[in-house]
Amino acid sequence: MKTHPKHVLKHCNKCGSSDTFYTDGDAVKCRACGFQLYINAAPAVAGLIINDNDExxxxxxxxxxxxGMLDLPGGFVDHLxxxxxxxxxEIKEELNLNVKNLKYFCSTPNRYLYGGLTYFxxxxxxxxxxxxFxxxxxCDDVKKIYFIHIKDIDPKMIGGQSMSKAVKKFQQYWLQSKQL
Ligand SMILES: [Zn+2]
Known part of the structure; x- marks a missing residue:
């Protein structure tokens, strides 16, 4: 099944034309009215929270x-x-925790299928x-919370390639910096 937006979106969102909708690079365009819809990646955020026991x-x-798979807390960035x-x-909504001193760690691209459409x-x-703590x-879209020692985490247990990569990178960084 082709799930890229260029295969799923069959009508122009503006004028409704179907026979004139075509793909051009990362955009779908309409020959009838000139409308262009760009298939951009949506920004999302994730939190790396570690306790005093390196968990x-x-x-x-x-x-x-x-x-049912493991994940980092977080979600999509809202408009503005x-x-x-x-x-x-997100961390307040999902875990009822107040975070502070946020420090950028890394970015990882991802794609996932939802409702028959691939999102980037x-x-x-x-x-x-x-x-x-x-x-x-x-709460929200989180079923359970675990603290797992950084040494014991297998990044393969994390659902979603980008979160798995981020956890793997963080695991390496933490083990190295703490000389664990
Ligand atoms: Zn159109």
Whole structure:
């Protein structure tokens, strides 16, 4: 099944024409009215939260895609929101935690299938500190929360290629910097 937007979107979003819609690079264009729709990557954010015992906070996904698999907390950046605001909001929504001192770590591109359409994202991971873990609980699209020692994490347990790559990179960085 071809799930790229250029195969799924069959009508012009503006004038509704179907026989004049064609793909040009990363855009779909309409010959009838000239409308162009760019297939951009959506920015998303993820939090790398590590406790005093060198354990990384991982969540279990409640919904598809990657339902039941491990993930980092986070989500999509809303319109007109900064990445830092988005991550602070997402971690409050998902874990009821207040993060501080957000430090950019890395970015990893991703694609995933949802509702028969492939979405492209660029996932920005930030290392963040948490004031305290009191009141933490799984909510929103998180089913469970785990703390796993950085040494014991197998990046293959993480659903989604970009999060898996980010965790692997962070694992290497942490083991090296702490000489674990
Ligand atoms: Zn059109």
């Amino acid at each position: 990384l906070l991982l969540t279990v996904r409640k919904y598809e895609p990657f339902q 929101e900064t990445a830092e605001e988005a991550l602070t909001r 994202t660029l996932d920005f991971s930030f290392q963040c500190e948490v004031e305290n 009191e009141g933490m609980h799984a």
